[in-house]
Amino acid sequence: MATPTTTRTGAxxxxxxxxxxxxxxxxxxxxxxxxxxxxxxxxxxxxxxxLISPERRGTTRVYHRRDRTRLGLVLRGRRLGFPLEEIRTxxxxxxxxxxxxxxxxxxxxxxxxxxADLEQRRRDLEAALAELDGFERRCRDDLSRMA
Amino acid sequence: MATPTTTRTGAxxxxxxxxxxxxxxxxxxxxxxxxxxxxxxxxxxxxxxxLISPERRGTTRVYHRRDRTRLGLVLRGRRLGFPLEEIRTxxxxxxxxxxxxxxxxxxxxxxxxxxADLEQRRRDLEAALAELDGFERRCRDDLSRMA
DNA sequence: CACGTTCTTGACGTTGACGTCAACGTAAAG
DNA sequence: CTTTACGTTGACGTCAACGTCAAGAACGTG
Numbered sequence: 001m002a003t004p005t006t007t008r009t010g011a012x013x014x015x016x017x018x019x020x021x022x023x024x025x026x027x028x029x030x031x032x033x034x035x036x037x038x039x040x041x042x043x044x045x046x047x048x049x050x051l052i053s054p055e056r057r058g059t060t061r062v063y064h065r066r067d068r069t070r071l072g073l074v075l076r077g078r079r080l081g082f083p084l085e086e087i088r089t090x091x092x093x094x095x096x097x098x099x100x101x102x103x104x105x106x107x108x109x110x111x112x113x114x115x116a117d118l119e120q121r122r123r124d125l126e127a128a129l130a131e132l133d134g135f136e137r138r139c140r141d142d143l144s145r146m147a
Numbered sequence: 148m149a150t151p152t153t154t155r156t157g158a159x160x161x162x163x164x165x166x167x168x169x170x171x172x173x174x175x176x177x178x179x180x181x182x183x184x185x186x187x188x189x190x191x192x193x194x195x196x197x198l199i200s201p202e203r204r205g206t207t208r209v210y211h212r213r214d215r216t217r218l219g220l221v222l223r224g225r226r227l228g229f230p231l232e233e234i235r236t237x238x239x240x241x242x243x244x245x246x247x248x249x250x251x252x253x254x255x256x257x258x259x260x261x262x263a264d265l266e267q268r269r270r271d272l273e274a275a276l277a278e279l280d281g282f283e284r285r286c287r288d289d290l291s292r293m294a
Numbered sequence: 295c296a297c298g299t300t301c302t303t304g305a306c307g308t309t310g311a312c313g314t315c316a317a318c319g320t321a322a323a324g
Numbered sequence: 325c326t327t328t329a330c331g332t333t334g335a336c337g338t339c340a341a342c343g344t345c346a347a348g349a350a351c352g353t354g
Contacts, residue, residue, distance in 0.1 A: 061302090128227065135241065307342105
């Protein structure tokens with residue numbers, strides 16, 4: 001897969017003036033989809049939920065580096081088993097205004113909550129891994145005793 | 148809650164001969180449910196999926212220590228975001244026969260797969276925590292610059 | 295300019311993980 | 325013996341996270 005054969009259209013830079021190569025590149029929905037190993041339907045679903053908001057060139061979606069970054073965060077959150085709504089509130093936090101002090105303190109509070117959650121998960125994870133290790137040892141013992 | 152007022156029935160030991168106190172105790176569905184902070188519906192659902200299989204005293208479910216152990220594993224798996232079906236295959240692995248060598252080798256293979264999955268999750272988790280830390284630092288910097 | 299490819303917007307279907315409600319059994323308490 | 329609390333089996337509802345058509349629009353190519 002990903003062999004650069006014939007289909008190599010739409011790699012033009014976007015609206016600005018520069019045309020370097022990677023900073024101002026744009027991507028089609030198909031490109032981001034199979035770059036991240038998801039379907040276009042999934043990508044659109046995430047847009048419906050406000051997780052990403054690509055530019056529109058006419059009716060067509062145009063994805064920038066920012067969108068890919070966010071999509072990456074979403075998928076990591078998904079691998080960690082978070083519901084998409086929760087993921088949205090988290091990554092929205094990342095580029096929230098935080099101009100006023102109150103805003104900043106709210107954000108810091110949210111951070112603490114998130115961290116508590118993640119650390120609970122880490123405990124669960126370590127426990128699961130430890131059990132798995134112990135179980136493997138017992139299995140290997142059984143195996144060696146069979147010889 | 149859990150005040151030992153009037154309702155203190157059904158704490159008799161089960162079928163055997165001993166009657167110590169905690170090893171051979173049994174529990175009702177309501178007891179396990181609110182001990183683990185889930186509804187009775189959830190407990191029954193897990194039974195439907197074969198995650199636990201309590202004894203039946205007539206039609207009534209009677210839970211033993213084994214069931215509570217398994218329920219604990221299930222809920223940890225759930226906190227980690229695993230689908231229940233997958234959880235079942237994993238904890239079934241724990242008390243699989245593993246008498247013959249082939250069985251044992253199969254189990255060891257499964258263990259490796261599981262561990263790979265868990266370690267991917269750990270990487271995601273560490274990354275998320277690291278990002279969170281960095282983000283908090285930036286926020287605190289912003290805050291101190293506002294003074 | 296017809297054609298195939300890629301994209302679009304609906305809209306309904308599906309699966310997992312339960313919630314919820316109805317209707318009924320049963321055992322201790324008054 | 326009725327009440328009350330807890331338990332049981334269906335069966336349908338719901339919500340999230342997509343899958344899966346259907347039916348067009350837009351665009352480069354032979």
